[in-house]
Amino acid sequence: MRASLSLRAGLLSIAILAALIGIWHVATLPTAGAAGNVDPEYAALVSGAAAEGQKSAFPTPADVGATLWKHIKDPFYVRGANDQGVGIQLAYSLGRVLVGYGLAALVAIPLGFLIGMSPLTYRALDPFIQILKPISPLAWMPLALYTIKDSGISAIFVIFICSLWPMLINTAFGVASVRKEWLNVAATLEVGPLRKAFMVILPAAAPTIMTGMRISIGIAWLVIVAAEMLVGGTGIGYFVWNEWNNLSIGNILTAILLIGLVGMILDVALARAARLVAYRE
């Protein structure tokens, strides 16, 4: 009997993971024989793995595993401004993303609705959207820092800006392309404008709007890491940059893994939400 596809795929995934870790492990094995040649003063100065000279600063899978376990065991410690648990850093980043993203949704969905309803505004605003959309959100950072003067709010503003466009464009597109026959149904039933908006246009456009929201949350989570590297202070992006300054590759790898995990969870959550509003024709 053949195992189910998902079981076989799972086994293959595990095999690939094992192979990757194996290659990583072999590549980071210390070269034997050169130990003990290091000047103790130099060792004291640079400390740790680097002092042993022959061993690279790149940790072995076991080292990273230990670091990861250490972070997972105690994610919320606070030992001063520059030494806080990875859980706290992720929470800061998530908080910024959710505030910026939430504000963007509050602006983009109603505005997109209005743009989509009116071919005039659709056309009039299109050049602005087309020019503003491809701007890297980080390019707004100096302007934000100059006008807002608060680095935390600036980071939220950057998230806001980058989340705005996909939601705005998708909402406007979804609303503008609601099937004429559904609008005709509403018209022949003399449905009022508000009821039409909420009972016909919104459900019809909801899958397109959700697609925009899903694109936006992905971009927001990409951008927050870079934004926090710039503004500093707190957040997972700052954590990565801080650990780079500490040359703690193990911490960086741990953070990278967690960034990926959180991004995946955000995407899955939005995909679930999208399924709720999807319909088959």
Next chain:
Amino acid sequence: MTKPLISIEALARRYPAPGGTETTVFENVWLPIAKGEFVCLIGHSGCGKTTILNVLAGLDQPSAGVVIVDGREISGPSLDRAVIFQGHSLLPWMSVMGNIAFAVTSRHPDWPKDKVRAHCQKYIDVVHLTGSEHKKPAELSGGMKQRVGIARALAIEPKMLLMDEPFSALDALTRGSLQDEVRRICTETEQTVFMITHDVDEAMLLADKIVLMTNGPGAKIAEIVENTLPKDRRRTDIHKHDSYYALRNHLLDFLVTRSKTFASEIAGKSYDPRRPPLVRPGETAAAAPPEIAPARAASA
């Protein structure tokens, strides 16, 4: 004739053609529809049938002319004129019950939920969809979807039903049974109906009056054919009636040749677009020989 429920008066539709001229799709169309009448409009594609129906529905504006209902010119869509669309036009995110309830609450915003539900259920039962109330349109077959469309239109209890080739997207078997049901429902409720079709058999089964339109551009009503078949006709025995072939041949003859040549036919004769000739095929002429059994009308 009694005062018509709805009256189409001097309706015309033109659109600008290249070169600054205008193309007239149809013009000077006059048609009264009495209460309780089932009127079918037959014509080839491009004669503006759907435009006329959309004007009646209030979804489209004519270039000239008016539609009068109850002594007033219509200015837009109304719950008094329900439309059964060619594509079923159900809202795919709503269940069968939801789609019908959406229409019912549009008609009666003040009704409590129970009453709306009971009212919807009544019409779901009428179109034989009992048990499928909570299915989404995507889970229904084409015929069932169209039944929901019919139930939705009937549930708002309109003064008039407008149907735009409601069965054209269905297979022959489903079409037949739905035609029977529509005939039953419409005779029972004495519903006034205006229907577009290019299926001669459908028109003969359902309509009291069959309005023949010439080909566009410049389409006009050539004549109005009164259905001479008995009122209690059924799909299964309709071809056994004496006037069946006379009527059918008359309609086919029109669609095949006269719809093209009508302009030369009336050349020099008096033709009043306000009173197109009323024809009753089979009443005076002898019944056609039974061995002529023409193939089914070109319904494409």
